[in-house]
Structure formats: structure tokens, C-alpha cells
Amino acid sequence: MTGSSSTEPPRLALTIEAAPGGGAKDTLRNIRTTGEFVVNTVSVARARQMDLTGVRSSPSTSPRNC
Numbered sequence: 001m002t003g004s005s006s007t008e009p010p011r012l013a014l015t016i017e018a019a020p021g022g023g024a025k026d027t028l029r030n031i032r033t034t035g036e037f038v039v040n041t042v043s044v045a046r047a048r049q050m051d052l053t054g055v056r057s058s059p060s061t062s063p064r065n066c
Helices: 026-034 044-052
Strands: 002-007 010-014
Touching: none
Parallel strands: none
Antiparallel strands: 002 010
């Protein structure tokens, strides 16, 4: 989950849930490996499609197949 925590100065809050079984999700592993992440915003018209990218799946599953 992401959300704005302040507008002056602008800040972002990022929450990454644990993977099933308690391990780190791919998102967290990727952030730790690269030291960076990207936040994309979408229009209301695209919100449903964007929400589908957050479904639980295996690392090899493309969001297009969800």
C-alpha cells in the first residue's frame, strides 16, 4: 500500500506486506537489491487495471495473466 503522508514537504508512505509464510515479497527483495523503487500514478479510469497488478502470484507470473 502506498499513500501520501504529507504535502509540505511531499512525502510518501510505503507498506509492503509479508509474503505467505512470512518471507519477504519480491517487491521488498527488489528494493533491497537495487536500493530504489518507482511510484506510478494512474487515472481513475485505469484504477481497476492497476489494482490487478497487486494480486498475489508467483515471481514468474506476469500481471497480464492475472
